[in-house]
Amino acid sequence: MKYIVVINNKGGVGKTTSAVNIAAWLAKFGPRVLLVDLDPSASASIHLGFDKKENKHRTICDFLIAQNRSLADYIYPAKMENLFVLPSEPALSEFYEEIQQEEDTEFFLDRRSFPNKYDIILFDSPPNMGTLALNALAIADYALVPVQTQYLAMSGLEVTNRTIAKAQRHLNPRLKILGYFGTHYDRRTNVAKEVYRLIQKQMGKKVFDTVIGVNSKLIEAYNAQEPILKYAPSARGSKEYRALSEEILKRIKL
Numbered sequence: 501m502k503y504i505v506v507i508n509n510k511g512g513v514g515k516t517t518s519a520v521n522i523a524a525w526l527a528k529f530g531p532r533v534l535l536v537d538l539d540p541s542a543s544a545s546i547h548l549g550f551d552k553k554e555n556k557h558r559t560i561c562d563f564l565i566a567q568n569r570s571l572a573d574y575i576y577p578a579k580m581e582n583l584f585v586l587p588s589e590p591a592l593s594e595f596y597e598e599i600q601q602e603e604d605t606e607f608f609l610d611r612r613s614f615p616n617k618y619d620i621i622l623f624d625s626p627p628n629m630g631t632l633a634l635n636a637l638a639i640a641d642y643a644l645v646p647v648q649t650q651y652l653a654m655s656g657l658e659v660t661n662r663t664i665a666k667a668q669r670h671l672n673p674r675l676k677i678l679g680y681f682g683t684h685y686d687r688r689t690n691v692a693k694e695v696y697r698l699i700q701k702q703m704g705k706k707v708f709d710t711v712i713g714v715n716s717k718l719i720e721a722y723n724a725q726e727p728i729l730k731y732a733p734s735a736r737g738s739k740e741y742r743a744l745s746e747e748i749l750k751r752i753k754l
């Protein structure tokens with residue numbers, strides 16, 4: 501099993517859109533993929549049809565409340581073969597703070613808590629480097645970093661890189677950077693090209709060849725609560741996430 505956390509300190513860069521659509525494409529290629537939503541905003545869960553306002557499903561918050569050791573009871577099949585989801589909900593943020601105060605550890609995820617039947621476990625994380633993100637960094641094999649190809653992208657990236665480096669030193673020496681990829685790439689603007697060049701210059705070979713362009717079908721797919729490969733398989737956004745997922749599979753060598 502390979503554990504990958506999609507992470508960037510900055511909000512709105514495309515973490516959730518990427519986590520869901522990469523998970524879906526990876527599952528389509530054959531591996532069994534579990535998407536774990538660690539963001540209390542629960543947008544990855546909603547993207548896959550698990551909106552706590554509409555359904556009675558259990559979430560990672562219920563797992564914490566039950567102090568259960570196994571996550572198996574909180575995992576659901578998504579509407580696609582080989583794709584599974586461990587949903588989140590807004591209550592996670594308050595409840596998580598309570599737990600931290602009551603117990604002397606802020607870490608609640610353990611690799612042994614995950615049923616041994618997935619090939620890839622992909623985490624979506626919140627837009628901050630708080631302890632929920634650290635929980636994923638503490639057990640992950642890889643960090644996967646989406647970078648919005650707009651000005652100020654690099655400043656958010658510094659915080660993200662520093663946190664990953666700290667996690668490598670103090671929490672998880674196994675953690676590696678799987679790579680960086682550009683998102684929201686607007687081919688018509690020079691800004692996007694310049695920022696992308698800057699990312700390549702600073703991160704070198706760690707930058708994936710595939711760049712995710714601006715594509716409104718990705719927003720529509722979110723609203724339809726479906727991965728892009730189901731909602732609009734031939735859309736540019738779908739093809740780009742497919743290409744990126746192929747590159748990811750090559751790098752993780754399952």
Ligand SMILES: Nc1ncnc2c1ncn2[C@@H]1O[C@H](COP(=O)(O)OP(=O)(O)OP(=O)(O)O)[C@@H](O)[C@H]1O
Binds near residue numbers: 510541627716
């Ligand atoms: N390639 C794209 N083209 C057009 N819109 C996109 C693209 N990627 C993401 N979006 C839209 O941009 C917004 C932010 O994307 P997303 O939620 O994936 O970012 P995020 O990093 O997870 O945000 P947060 O930090 O709030 O969790 C969403 O409305 C999403 O639908």
Ligand SMILES: [Mg+2]
Binds near residue numbers: 539543625
């Ligand atoms: Mg998100």
